Amino acid sequence: MTASIHHQTHRLSYHWGLVLVLVAGAMWSTTGIGIRLIETATAWQILFYRSLGLVAFLLVFLTYRSSGQPLGVFARSGMAAVVGGIALVAAFVGSVLAIRNTTVANAMFLFASAPFFAALLGWLILKERVRPATWAAIAVAICGIGIMVADAVSAGQLGGNAAAVMSALGFAFFALALRWGRANDMMPVLFYGALFTTLITGAVCLANGDGFSVSMNDGLISLALGVVVLGGGMSIFIVGSRVVPAAELALLAMTEVLLGPFWVFVFLDETAGLLTWIGGAILLSAITLNALSGLKRAPPPSGVR
Numbered sequence: 001m002t003a004s005i006h007h008q009t010h011r012l013s014y015h016w017g018l019v020l021v022l023v024a025g026a027m028w029s030t031t032g033i034g035i036r037l038i039e040t041a042t043a044w045q046i047l048f049y050r051s052l053g054l055v056a057f058l059l060v061f062l063t064y065r066s067s068g069q070p071l072g073v074f075a076r077s078g079m080a081a082v083v084g085g086i087a088l089v090a091a092f093v094g095s096v097l098a099i100r101n102t103t104v105a106n107a108m109f110l111f112a113s114a115p116f117f118a119a120l121l122g123w124l125i126l127k128e129r130v131r132p133a134t135w136a137a138i139a140v141a142i143c144g145i146g147i148m149v150a151d152a153v154s155a156g157q158l159g160g161n162a163a164a165v166m167s168a169l170g171f172a173f174f175a176l177a178l179r180w181g182r183a184n185d186m187m188p189v190l191f192y193g194a195l196f197t198t199l200i201t202g203a204v205c206l207a208n209g210d211g212f213s214v215s216m217n218d219g220l221i222s223l224a225l226g227v228v229v230l231g232g233g234m235s236i237f238i239v240g241s242r243v244v245p246a247a248e249l250a251l252l253a254m255t256e257v258l259l260g261p262f263w264v265f266v267f268l269d270e271t272a273g274l275l276t277w278i279g280g281a282i283l284l285s286a287i288t289l290n291a292l293s294g295l296k297r298a299p300p301p302s303g304v305r
Helices: 002-010 014-028 031-036 043-065 070-101 104-111 114-125 132-155 158-181 187-207 216-241 246-252 254-268 274-295
Strands: none
Touching (some): 014 216, 014 246, 031 070, 031 254, 043 187, 070 104, 070 158, 070 187, 104 158, 104 254, 104 274, 114 158, 158 187, 187 216, 246 274, 254 274
16 A cells, blocks of 8 residues: 555656645635634634544544554654654644634734744754855844734734744744654654644643534534645645655745635635735745745755655
8 A cells, every 4th residue: 555655656746746735735725714714612622623633534544554554653753753743732722823813814924934933943953054045034034023923912913923923833843853853754743743632622621611512513614624624735735745845845835825814805804904914925025035045956856755
């Protein structure tokens, strides 16, 4: 089974890889509108059912891919996968709390700062070299983030911005854990993240009296956010990323950031303040310039790495 999947991936062309990565970004971008369509469920209930759906999806996927022997996959992923899973708890919790407490545009723009946090953490903890172009991009990104935070303070949405930054930091530590452990398979890391989040948010739901009773609408949307948006999107992204250089992935992943605010504007008439758009434009410009400078250094794709 595994050999068959690897064979199919080897036959995947660069152009189809681009399409898959773009589709994954488009799928992730629906998170904001999905959460906005939740009627009465609390953020903790949404997180519980979304994570539960992701756990179920990944357990089936890993069992299928490993020919019925998922335990071996977890064993090979090592401690780095566990650490990465813990980091994903902050990423998952922060993302939902952010969208519930600020505009989708504000949250999405701040989520996009994760690669810069990862570069800083890699430099501080792993002693990885940071390119001069990336240092410049980080400085520009900080300006953009500062403008958005100032807008959030004036709009009374500072808590949502703080949650979005927590999510970005969680994803940065997740990326750091993968590099530290050289974990090539991301799925066990995602499984741990989803499992830990399910256990923690389930405990919170019991402790604060929310319980697990939600409407059919809220339950189905939350489960779909886990199974389809997170699980399906990540599976497609992983396949596509095998034939697309890392520098290009940073550009293509911006599909999520750009489409997320678009969906809620078109279908729910939700927009953000002027300073949020200015700060977001500065942040996205920094990401774009950093990725373009990386393309000059990246070798052309020549199949699966």
